[in-house]
Amino acid sequence: MEKKENYVIMDEVTIPYELAYGRTWTQFFDGFREEKILGSKCPKCGRVLVPMRSFCPRCFEEISQAVEVSQEGIIISWALTEYEYFGMPTKPPFIGALIKLDGSDTNFLHLIGGIDLSNPEQVRKTVKNGMRVKAVWNPEKKGHIMDIKYFEPVK
Numbered sequence: 001m002e003k004k005e006n007y008v009i010m011d012e013v014t015i016p017y018e019l020a021y022g023r024t025w026t027q028f029f030d031g032f033r034e035e036k037i038l039g040s041k042c043p044k045c046g047r048v049l050v051p052m053r054s055f056c057p058r059c060f061e062e063i064s065q066a067v068e069v070s071q072e073g074i075i076i077s078w079a080l081t082e083y084e085y086f087g088m089p090t091k092p093p094f095i096g097a098l099i100k101l102d103g104s105d106t107n108f109l110h111l112i113g114g115i116d117l118s119n120p121e122q123v124r125k126t127v128k129n130g131m132r133v134k135a136v137w138n139p140e141k142k143g144h145i146m147d148i149k150y151f152e153p154v155k
C-alpha cells in the first residue's frame with residue numbers, strides 16, 4: 001500500500017487568564033512589598049512553609065499564623081537552563097534552584113543570580129548544593145514573585 005502524507009497545521013493557542021491570589025498569597029506578596037519573606041507556621045506540626053500556605057499539606061490543619069523567615073538560606077538543588085521554551089520566567093541562561101531559607105522547613109523555588117552564567121563548566125564549579133545564598137530585591141515592587149530578582153551567593 002502506498003504511504004500517505006499527513007497534513008499538519010502548526011498554530012498557537014493563547015489562553016489569557018486571571019488568577020486571584022486569595023488571602024494567603026496576598027499576605028505573602030504584601031510581605032514582598034516590604035522586603036519580607038513570610039512563611040505559614042502549622043499549629044500542629046510546627047513546620048514553617050514558604051511560600052505561605054492556607055493549610056498544612058501533612059496535617060491538613062488550617063494555618064493562620066505568619067512568621068518572617070530569613071532572606072538567607074542554602075541551595076538544596078539547582079539546574080542551569082540554556083534553552084528557551086514557552087512560559088519561562090526569564091530569558092535563558094538562568095539557574096532555577098530549590099532554596100531552604102533559614103527558619104523555613106520547605107524548599108522555595110527561585111533563581112540564582114549575581115554570577116556569570118555564560119560558561120556552563122564554570123557555573124558547575126561555582127554553584128554547589130549547600131551553598132549559602134541571599135535574596136536580592138528589585139527596587140520596584142509589584143507584589144509578584146519577581147520582586148525578588150534572584151538569590152546570590154553570600155560572600
Ligand SMILES: [Zn+2]
Pocket residue numbers: 042043044045046047056057058059060061
Ligand atoms: Zn502540619
